[in-house]
Amino acid sequence: MKRTKVLVHGVLGRMGQEVLRAVCRDPELEAVAGVDIKGAMKDLSLPDGSGSIPFSSNLESMIKQSRPDVMVDFTNAEATILAARTAIKHGVALVIGTTGISNADLKEIEDLCRKRKVGAVVAPNFAIAGVLMMHLAKISARFFDYAEIIELHHEQKLDAPSGTAIATARDMREARGKDFIHTAAKKENVTGSRGGELGGIALHAVRMPGLLAHQEVILGAPGQTLRIRLDQINREAFMPGVTLAIKKAVELKEAVFGLDKLLGI
Numbered sequence: 689m690k691r692t693k694v695l696v697h698g699v700l701g702r703m704g705q706e707v708l709r710a711v712c713r714d715p716e717l718e719a720v721a722g723v724d725i726k727g728a729m730k731d732l733s734l735p736d737g738s739g740s741i742p743f744s745s746n747l748e749s750m751i752k753q754s755r756p757d758v759m760v761d762f763t764n765a766e767a768t769i770l771a772a773r774t775a776i777k778h779g780v781a782l783v784i785g786t787t788g789i790s791n792a793d794l795k796e797i798e799d800l801c802r803k804r805k806v807g808a809v810v811a812p813n814f815a816i817a818g819v820l821m822m823h824l825a826k827i828s829a830r831f832f833d834y835a836e837i838i839e840l841h842h843e844q845k846l847d848a849p850s851g852t853a854i855a856t857a858r859d860m861r862e863a864r865g866k867d868f869i870h871t872a873a874k875k876e877n878v879t880g881s882r883g884g885e886l887g888g889i890a891l892h893a894v895r896m897p898g899l900l901a902h903q904e905v906i907l908g909a910p911g912q913t914l915r916i917r918l919d920q921i922n923r924e925a926f927m928p929g930v931t932l933a934i935k936k937a938v939e940l941k942e943a944v945f946g947l948d949k950l951l952g953i
């Protein structure tokens with residue numbers, strides 16, 4: 689069986705390390721290289737003790753050397769677009785989990801993939817429970833006039849609100865066909881108390897240690913509320929989605945946005 693060769697971009701990061709472990713565990717996948725801006729070594733030991741893979745901070749040289757089928761990227765929005773351009777140029781499929789990527793950059797990735805017939809899966813949330821939470825929020829959206837989202841993450845998360853919260857709000861707004869009713873405070877005693885606002889949905893971000901990735905969607909109507917709650921307690925939660933995306937990305941000839949498209953929901 690031919691294994692799919694994977695390069696991990698951002699390999700020294702929290703998600704990058706988890707991805708490397710997941711790739712090593714999967715008999716259909718093979719880790720062939722690691723790239724990260726920090727770190728000056730030439731090799732990286734594999735977490736399962738099976739050997740080592742070449743490492744560099746230079747993506748293009750690693751692609752030329754290791755000839756991966758797929759690049760998995762968990763870095764930051766600025767790094768992702770540069771890496772995506774390089775990978776697509778070399779015909780390397782993409783799995784992008786980095787959040788906070790601008791619409792213009794997403795559009796560029798979509799256009800480049802289509803032009804070069806390169807597959808990509810871009811998803812703000814690779815956890816199956818997260819995708820189902822968004823799906824349920826979307827289904828529920830048209831039955832309620834009020835909705836708010838509270839997202840809670842670890843204190844080192846750079847962007848706020850989370851990519852998942854933004855995507856959830858956008859999907860809910862789209863499913864409803866109009867903005868939710870947003871009640872601004874008549875007298876805001878502390879600035880920002882009502883959170884951000886997207887499509888009439890107030891968005892609140894909590895950042896502190898002890899959390900990983902959590903979100904609550906609250907929908908309201910007279911006399912009733914519906915709460916949809918997601919808790920991801922470790923990064924392993926994302927890995928079945930990431931490995932599925934790696935296997936699908938090599939078969940695609942264009943970019944797909946959202947894990948839901950791969951799950952058939």
Ligand SMILES: NC(=O)c1ccc[n+]([C@@H]2O[C@H](COP(=O)([O-])OP(=O)(O)OC[C@H]3O[C@@H](n4cnc5c(N)ncnc54)[C@H](O)[C@@H]3O)[C@@H](O)[C@H]2O)c1
Nearest residue numbers: 698700701702703724725762763767785786787812813814
């Ligand atoms: N889609 C999902 O399901 C999901 C899940 C968790 C995290 N994320 C997102 O993944 C991203 C990374 O999260 P993390 O917790 O692993 O962060 P992290 O800071 O632990 O890791 C990021 C890594 O990227 C590296 N990096 C930064 N700039 C680089 C560059 N120019 N070239 C190469 N490497 C570079 C850093 O050195 C670091 O090792 C964030 O955007 C986060 O929101 C997405």
